[in-house]
Amino acid sequence: MMQSQIVSRPRYRDLAAEDTAGAHLLIVEGDTLAAGQMAALATAFAVVAERLQTWLVSAPATALAPGRVRRLHTVEEARTALEHIEDGFGIADRLYLQGTEPFMWSLATAAGRAGLSPTQIRMQHAGSLKRRVWCTHCHQTTENVTTNIATCAGCARALLVRDHFSRRLGAFMGVMVDAEVPGEVPQREEVFR
Amino acid sequence: MIGDTLELIVVAVDDIASSLRHVRLAAADGGPLPPAAAGANIQLRLQGAARTWRNAYSLISPPGRRDAYEIIVRRVPESRGGSAFVHEVLKPGDRLVASWPSNLFAPQRTARHHLMIAGGIGITPFLSYVADFAHSGASHALHVCCRESETGTFAPWLQACGELHHYWDADGHRLDIPALLARQPAGTHLYVCGPAALNDEVIQAAANAGWPASHVHCEHFGAALSGGTPFTAFLSRSGIEVEVGESESLLEAIERVGAAAPCLCRGGACGVCVTRVLEGEPEHRDHYLGAAEREGGELIMPCVSRARSTRLVLDL
Numbered sequence: 001m002m003q004s005q006i007v008s009r010p011r012y013r014d015l016a017a018e019d020t021a022g023a024h025l026l027i028v029e030g031d032t033l034a035a036g037q038m039a040a041l042a043t044a045f046a047v048v049a050e051r052l053q054t055w056l057v058s059a060p061a062t063a064l065a066p067g068r069v070r071r072l073h074t075v076e077e078a079r080t081a082l083e084h085i086e087d088g089f090g091i092a093d094r095l096y097l098q099g100t101e102p103f104m105w106s107l108a109t110a111a112g113r114a115g116l117s118p119t120q121i122r123m124q125h126a127g128s129l130k131r132r133v134w135c136t137h138c139h140q141t142t143e144n145v146t147t148n149i150a151t152c153a154g155c156a157r158a159l160l161v162r163d164h165f166s167r168r169l170g171a172f173m174g175v176m177v178d179a180e181v182p183g184e185v186p187q188r189e190e191v192f193r
Numbered sequence: 194m195i196g197d198t199l200e201l202i203v204v205a206v207d208d209i210a211s212s213l214r215h216v217r218l219a220a221a222d223g224g225p226l227p228p229a230a231a232g233a234n235i236q237l238r239l240q241g242a243a244r245t246w247r248n249a250y251s252l253i254s255p256p257g258r259r260d261a262y263e264i265i266v267r268r269v270p271e272s273r274g275g276s277a278f279v280h281e282v283l284k285p286g287d288r289l290v291a292s293w294p295s296n297l298f299a300p301q302r303t304a305r306h307h308l309m310i311a312g313g314i315g316i317t318p319f320l321s322y323v324a325d326f327a328h329s330g331a332s333h334a335l336h337v338c339c340r341e342s343e344t345g346t347f348a349p350w351l352q353a354c355g356e357l358h359h360y361w362d363a364d365g366h367r368l369d370i371p372a373l374l375a376r377q378p379a380g381t382h383l384y385v386c387g388p389a390a391l392n393d394e395v396i397q398a399a400a401n402a403g404w405p406a407s408h409v410h411c412e413h414f415g416a417a418l419s420g421g422t423p424f425t426a427f428l429s430r431s432g433i434e435v436e437v438g439e440s441e442s443l444l445e446a447i448e449r450v451g452a453a454a455p456c457l458c459r460g461g462a463c464g465v466c467v468t469r470v471l472e473g474e475p476e477h478r479d480h481y482l483g484a485a486e487r488e489g490g491e492l493i494m495p496c497v498s499r500a501r502s503t504r505l506v507l508d509l
Contacts, residue, residue, distance in 0.1 A: 020403020021375065089379035092403035115305055115380035119405035 002125060006163035012125040015041065015096045017048040022092030024048045026067065027078060027107055029099025030059020032127025041098070042066040055081070057103070075103050079110040089116050098124045102132040102143060105170025118167070129192040133161050134171035141171050146192045149177055149185065158185045161192070199226070199235075203287045204261060210346045212268040213314070214280050217261050221288055225259035229294035231325035232318045232412075235262060236292035236459060239278045246275035247445070249459050251317035251412075252294060253350060255324040262294075267314040274440065297462050298386070298412040300325060305380030307333040310368070310395055312387020313340075318412055319386065320350040327353030336360065338368050338391065370398045386412040413460055413480055421476070424500040428452050428509040429471055443495035443505075452509055454495065461497035468493050469508035474501040 002012070017024060026045060028038075045052050045066050052067030057078050059071065072078045089095075095111050097104040104123045111121060133142045133150055140154025150159050152174065159174030166173065178184050200221035207215045220226050229235075229252050239246040250264040266279040298318055300307060307326060309319045316337055326333040334356035337344075341361040351357060360368040374383070374395075383404065385395040392411050399409045420440045427434045428447065437446040444466060447454045457465040461479030470493050477487045479494035486492050493507070 018403065021401075022403050091377045091379055091381045091405075091408060092375070093379060094403070115378060117379065117405055117408060119407040120379065 002129070004163035006165070008165045008167075009163045010101075010123070010165055010167070012123050015044055015098060015122055015124040017045045017052070017096075018094055018122075019047050020092045020094060022051070022090045022094065024052045024067075024094050024096070025055065026052060026065075026096045027055040027057060027098070028059065028065065029075070029103040029127060030056050030063055032099050032103075033059065033063060034126070037126070038064055038066075045096075057099075075106050079106055082107060082110045083114055085114060089114055089120075091120075093120060095121045096123075097121065098126050100127045100130055101125065102130065102170070103127075105132070105167075109168070109170045131161060131192050132171040133159060133174040134166060134169050135159055135174050137176060141169070142174070145172075145174075146190050147188045148191045149188045150174060197293075198238075199291045199293060201237075201262070201289045201291050203283055203285050203289065205285055206283060209265070210343055212280075213343075213346065214266050214268070214283075216264050216266060216279065216283065218264070218289065218291070219261045226262060227293055228257045228259055229254075229262075230296055231256045231300055231321040232298040233294040233296040233321070234298075234318075234458075235264075235294050236457075237264075238290040239275050239283075241274065241278050241282070244274070244441070244449075245445075246278060247448070247459060248275040251298075251321070253317050253320040256321050256328075262291075265314065265317055265320075292457075295457050295463075297458055298384070298410065300331075300384070301382040301408075301410070304382035305332065306378060306382075307331060308373075308377060308381050308383045309333065309335045310338070310370075310373075310383070310385045310387070310391070311335065312338045312385075312391035315385075315387035315391070315412070315414065316347055317386075319384070320347065322384070323351060323354045326355070334358075336368060336373065338387065341366075370395055371402065374398050374402045374404065382408050382410065384410045384412075386414075389413065411480075413462060421499045424502070425504045426500070427472075427504065427506045429506055430509055437499070442497065443493075443499060447495060447507075447509065454509060456496055459496045461494050464494070466494055466496050468495055471506040471508055473505035475499075475505065476501045 054065040054067045055070045055072055056065055057072045097107055108121050131145045133145045135152045135154055138155035142150055142153040148161055150161055152159050157176045160177040162173045164173040201218040202221045204219045205217040209215050234249045234251045236247055236249045252262050254263040266276050268276045268280045300322055311319050335354055336358045338360045344359040360366055385392050423439050424437050426437055431452050433450050435446045435450045437443050455465050457463040464481040470491055475493040476499045478497040481494055
């Protein structure tokens with residue numbers, strides 16, 4: 001499910017610090033942390049440890065992290081903090097994200113509004129494959145979708161969840177699955193666990 | 194004015210400094226010219242007594258202007274003759290054939306701030322940038338490295354420029370490139386146009402500081418570097434052999450014998466003239482081919498590149 005022939009489907013790779021002179025911000029979705037993952041991140045970010053800040057979002061209180069650590073409760077809190085970062089971002093800064101796709105893209109789109117270029121953002125997927133789905137009919141988004149067909153939170157249509165992805169919206173495309181033959185909805189399967 | 198080329202007439206020539214000539218060109222038929230955006234250039238065919246030069250010049254007229262094109266030409270002592278022709282021969286009333294405007298150095302529309310670094314005559318594309326930014330209100334800063342005596346030369350085109358700084362080669366007046374690049378906000382796009390040494394230094398400093406390559410843009414003026422040791426080129430498809438002289442480019446030699454060779458920028462940047470090499474070793478001077486393609490030795494950009502071997506066989 002992380003690979004697709006649809007070219008807009010993002011690909012993720014293991015995070016590695018880029019030794020640039022700017023500030024480095026790592027944001028980790030805490031409840032996706034697996035054993036040993038933080039140790040791997042600490043190693044991967046050792047070169048920029050001096051300039052690193054790590055935000056742990058919804059992480060267990062005992063979780064350790066490299067760099068200066070800030071604890072946040074929700075992704076919304078992290079998004080607000082990103083948008084109001086003091087003095088803004090610099091051109092040599094880097095943002096690293098680890099977590100589910102809805103988590104990472106909520107923050108990546110917020111960082112984009114704060115001026116960060118996509119070429120300054122790195123992402124590593126962790127945790128659930130759940131998707132945020134954007135309805136092409138009513139333009140509302142449906143969160144936490146784990147099935148191939150989902151009911152739109154906006155218009156209640158049965159949506160076929162596509163691999164087509166919008167970086168602007170941070171969401172996958174959902175199209176009415178029974179548009180041709182009303183009522184003919186295939187079996188739902190949990191494919192994005 | 195539909196066609197592959199434009200017929201232009203020289204309206205005025207003015208020397209704005211000892212080695213800088215401002216040339217104003219209009220359509221020979223008196224009609225409107227094709228509009229061009231900031232950063233565009235035109236290629237002029239300069240017909241000398243013994244030879245023809247095709248040189249590309251940045252348009253400094255405000256973007257979108259259709260009544261005239263303006264260029265500024267620096268006379269280069271070691272020039273291959275094109276700039277000397279403009280300075281010595283060109284006069285009002287002369288007719289010239291030119292390409293349509295092309296643009297390989299347009300400003301990035303999504304930028305939150307435009308940071309420009311100019312070296313010498315490399316300021317010319319930025320004169321149209323400044324007009325564009327003044328019109329759109331885009332945030333910008335222009336840093337000009339030039340001779341101390343020329344800090345005011347371009348003032349008429351910089352009236353509307355926002356942040357403007359001049360630097361020259363004296364203690365306390367040199368541009369500290371790493372310091373400038375270290376403190377720029379996210380969303381900044383960097384543009385550099387100047388001599389190769391300045392371009393390289395700025396690009397390297399940006400990479401060292403951690404600028405994403407997507408935010409660093411450069412325009413080289415490469416045509417002046419296209420001369421060198423003479424060699425022979427054999428055009429296998431047309432069966433023509435041509436001697437490439439020391440002051441002409443491979444592309445110019447190919448054009449001289451009448452072979453068809455598509456081209457656009459004539460500075461090794463756009464990739465239009467890319468040609469297959471069947472025999473011989475190219476000496477790459479372009480900014481288009483990647484490292485692997487260079488080492489492969491099967492492609493050459495004839496507008497600036499030459500030969501290491503005494504003979505090149507081209508698929509032309």
